[in-house]
Amino acid sequence: MIVAFTDLDDTLFQTLRKLPPGMQGLTPATLGRNGQPHSFCTPAQAALLAHFEASGITVIPVTGRDPAAMARVTLPFTSWRVLDHGLTILRPDGQVDAEWRDRVLETLHPLQDALEECTVAVSERAAALGCRLSRHTAHDTPFMTVLKHPDADAGRLEQVQLVLEAHLATRGYADLHVIANANNVSVLPRHLGKAEAVRHLREQHFPQAALTLALGDSLSDLAFMNACDLALTPPGGQLLRTLTAAKLPQR
Template sequence: MRKLVFLDLDDTLFQSQRKCPPDGALHPVARLRDGSAHSFMTGKQQAFWEWLAADATLVPTTARDLDALRRVDLPFESWSILVYGGVLLDPSGAPEPEWLERMRGVSKDARGDLLDLLERAQTSIQANDLAARVRLVGEFELPFYFVAKYRDGRAADLARLDAEVIEPWLAAQGDAYRVHRNDNNLAVIPRGVGKEHAVRHLIERFTDSGEEWLTIGIGDSLIDGAFIAACDYCITPRDTQLFAATFGRPLL
């Protein structure tokens, strides 16, 4: 039986240097746009990667866009799931037509809302001199989600932006959007965009070929739980957001 692994990247397989343990060798695996090393594997993470890569088809399942994925120095050779599932690329790097058309409709429906949130956030940042940056993340000229991050260690500025702008905006949208918050990253994502949707679509595509596949989902964040749950087996690293909310809870 063949193995199909859906693998989140940041904070699952590697992380920024400030999140790495102080002891032990680190292996740079992801770069900033200027080429400098930004994210690193520990020895255990490198061993985990080598174990997976030796005997499985690996599908990066990430919030990264295509440019950011290209700055990850790992040899992914199969399909790729990007921007929280907004984009599904085949092994040649081309978008899967059926999925692209489906997500084009989702993006079109959400574009006006996301641009409105972006403008409101930018206005607040400028008016209140907040150390935060905001942008829309997408691909193929299609916006898929809004993201905000704080700068210069000023986490309170992102908290203020969230309380004064993002939360009231979300309340007015009903249940049309969900929020992912992990460390300094806050993302607002339309319900129609999700790693789990793309994972289920790709599992169906693989199993329709007639082969039998064992599927494994690996991720660190609460929002990863949905795509992991679509797989036969679920893995999360210790001491992560998802671990704390599940295995890390005290027994009743």
């Protein structure tokens, strides 16, 4: 058995804004809140998914999307699904994995005060910079604070990131960390996420898998990608941009 654990947004599909103008042969992959196609697979992404299906490879989404956002993904995933940055696992029948939920809540409850402090600490600065703040929950429990800028202003998002990182360092909150990409900055649990969910699925449900593949585009995907046997990443994503910009010695 081969299992592919894959990020979704900007790995298997993306919005039109992120595609070359006039690209042909696109396949709708998600719907917006208005019910209209919102994100699309390129011919290469669609070919990869078709190859996985034809080869009998089990494909498991590993995404930051919550259940409502996942419901707007129109690709035919039929196995397990990892949502909420790893804090929710759905079984193939669509029901929440109760064992994983209980483990998540046991870890989340002691972090509530620290998460609240981080949210308060960054709120004023975020508002002054024009960033929108939202709090995300899993299993009716807050687990992440997300800050977005309407124009994806990298400079302003960086300032928000620095505020959060300084607060974590000052308070000694080693169990929380900050992740960032071109669209947002978030603070969430360090030791509870995509990687832990992938390891759980590998150990409990796919221990006999001969090969596990990981697909992701961002630095925040690295942990779960390292939990698999081989990794794939698209050109132009945060991962390859970072590696391309790095001045690494050749040894």
